[in-house]
Amino acid sequence: MTATASAPQTRETRTPVLSLDAVDKVYKVGTFGSGELRAVRSASLEVHAGEVVSLIGESGSGKSTIGKMVLHLVSTDGGTMRVGGQDVTRLKRGRLRDYYRDVQGVFQDPFSSFNPIYKVDRVFDTVRRSYFPKIRRADWHLKVDDALAAVTLRPEEILGKFPHQLSGGQLQRLLVARALLLDPKLLVADEIISMLDASTRVDVLNLLVELKHKGLGILFVTHDLSLGNYVSDRVVILYRGRIVESGETREVFENPLHPYTRDLLASVPQLDATWAEVEAQEAVRTRRLAGTCVFHSLAPSEPDAAEGLAQVTDGHQVGCFRLGADDPCPRHE
Numbered sequence: 229m230t231a232t233a234s235a236p237q238t239r240e241t242r243t244p245v246l247s248l249d250a251v252d253k254v255y256k257v258g259t260f261g262s263g264e265l266r267a268v269r270s271a272s273l274e275v276h277a278g279e280v281v282s283l284i285g286e287s288g289s290g291k292s293t294i295g296k297m298v299l300h301l302v303s304t305d306g307g308t309m310r311v312g313g314q315d316v317t318r319l320k321r322g323r324l325r326d327y328y329r330d331v332q333g334v335f336q337d338p339f340s341s342f343n344p345i346y347k348v349d350r351v352f353d354t355v356r357r358s359y360f361p362k363i364r365r366a367d368w369h370l371k372v373d374d375a376l377a378a379v380t381l382r383p384e385e386i387l388g389k390f391p392h393q394l395s396g397g398q399l400q401r402l403l404v405a406r407a408l409l410l411d412p413k414l415l416v417a418d419e420i421i422s423m424l425d426a427s428t429r430v431d432v433l434n435l436l437v438e439l440k441h442k443g444l445g446i447l448f449v450t451h452d453l454s455l456g457n458y459v460s461d462r463v464v465i466l467y468r469g470r471i472v473e474s475g476e477t478r479e480v481f482e483n484p485l486h487p488y489t490r491d492l493l494a495s496v497p498q499l500d501a502t503w504a505e506v507e508a509q510e511a512v513r514t515r516r517l518a519g520t521c522v523f524h525s526l527a528p529s530e531p532d533a534a535e536g537l538a539q540v541t542d543g544h545q546v547g548c549f550r551l552g553a554d555d556p557c558p559r560h561e
């Protein structure tokens with residue numbers, strides 16, 4: 229029998245855990261829903277197994293809306309969403325239960341996920357009732373203990389307690405443990421440390437890094453660049469609902485091309501430079517790029533480039549940065 233050598237799988241050839249292709253979200257706003265707000269415009273991104281991808285942008289840029297679309301908490305209004313290669317853009321209500329085996333979410337405020345009059349164990353019971361109704365009591369306890377161990381919580385410290393008896397960091401890790409009970413492929417972590425104090429923040433961030441090493445794909449939603457830098461393999465920068473730049477974290481942080489990314493990076497206080505020095509460096513960069521649009525100089529032949537991103541180097545992509553500017557790019561006049 230001859231053995232056929234299969235080509236090694238690279239990030240590009242593996243099926244992503246999550247892929248969004250030109251996804252849109254339009255909210256109805258105004259009196260009687262007469263107006264429209266385009267919260268997400270043609271967003272495309274991928275998250276692979278064992279990878280943290282940070283979705284970074286200022287307040288209102290559409291980050292949470294993307295997370296909510298992935299979690300089917302809001303509908304999509306265009307484009308395609310796939311999980312493990314399966315089209316999940318529209319799911320009937322009956323399929324959601326199975327969907328949440330693969331895709332779980334954890335949100336900003338751990339306190340609001342717990343009812344103060346019940347012990348915290350209750351969050352696990354709801355999962356058991358829905359997903360493991362026939363499991364033996366002893367097996368269930370083992371499963372809960374495993375999930376708690378994965379988030380470095382000791383059962384005796386946690387179980388039987390009321391929410392007010394635990395710290396925000398412990399509650400947040402408990403919610404991650406609940407998500408892990410289902411052995412998901414993808415975790416959407418939406419600003420999960422923004423309500424935690426500095427000492428517990430790093431514990432939760434390190435937990436995400438450990439989980440990715442175990443193969444989980446993580447979409448990490450944050451407005452904080454330094455968190456994105458700390459935790460993620462890739463970053464996606466969102467501005468007014470549009471992805472303006474994406475790539476490997478180090479590449480984007482060391483060579484940011486879109487002015488919005490550069491502004492975001494310049495706004496992070498640096499320990500080794502004064503604000504005046506940072507401003508001077510930025511002025512040099514801005515002069516260097518003045519009058520040119522990286523996007524269109526790189527992709528002059530693409531007629532629809534305005535809605536897309538141009539590849540700068542392997543995996544580093546940037547959008548037209550004069551789109552919607554006072555002096556728009558000639559391609560957009």
Ligand SMILES: Nc1ncnc2c1ncn2[C@@H]1O[C@H](COP(=O)(O)OP(=O)(O)OP(=O)(O)O)[C@@H](O)[C@H]1O
Nearest residue numbers: 255257265267286287288289290291292293294451
């Ligand atoms: N249910 C809704 N109905 C109408 N507009 C909404 C709704 N949810 C969000 N929006 C609007 O959509 C835009 C994107 O909101 P989104 O919450 O996704 O942004 P974000 O980047 O996550 O911001 P933040 O960091 O402040 O949460 C905002 O202008 C917001 O006001």
